[in-house]
Amino acid sequence: xxxxxxxxxxxxxxxDVLAKMREWLDRRRYxxxxxxxxxxxxxxxxxxxxxxxxxxxxxxxxxxxxxxxxTAGALATIP
Numbered sequence: 001x002x003x004x005x006x007x008x009x010x011x012x013x014x015x016d017v018l019a020k021m022r023e024w025l026d027r028r029r030y031x032x033x034x035x036x037x038x039x040x041x042x043x044x045x046x047x048x049x050x051x052x053x054x055x056x057x058x059x060x061x062x063x064x065x066x067x068x069x070x071t072a073g074a075l076a077t078i079p
Contacts, residue, residue, distance in 0.1 A: 001033060001049050001050070001051060002049070002050050002051075002052070002053045002055075002056035002057075002067060002069075003047060003048070003049050003050075003056070003067065003068050003069070004047070004048045004049075004050070004056045004059050004060045004065045004066070004067055004068070005045055005046065005047050005048075005065055005066050005068050006021075006045075006046040006048070006059075006060075006063045006064065006065035006066075007040075007043045007044070007045055007046075007065075008037075008043060008044040008045075008046065009042070009043050011039075011043075011044055014037070014044055017046075017063070018037075018046070020063075021046070021048075021059070021063060024059070024062060024063075025059070028055075028058070030050070030052075030055045030058075030059070032048045032049060032050050032055075033049040033050060033051055034047070034048070034049040035047075035048050035049075036048075046065075048065075
């Protein structure tokens with residue numbers, strides 16, 4: 001499983017960004033394993049898990065996201 005995190009700085013953009021991600025995924029017929037978002041102190045963090053690393057990498061590039069991998073009980077970010 002490959003995890004991508006996309007940070008949305010302005011919470012007013014949440015609906016627009018989620019719609020763009022859904023359209024992007026649908027056009028490519030990509031099916032993420034999970035898609036969730038959480039509210040952080042100054043942003044919203046979208047976390048999307050993929051079964052295929054290549055799909056995760058494409059989404060990360062398209063939406064200025066980062067691939068994260070688990071390391072010793074935490075998540076490490078790959079720039």
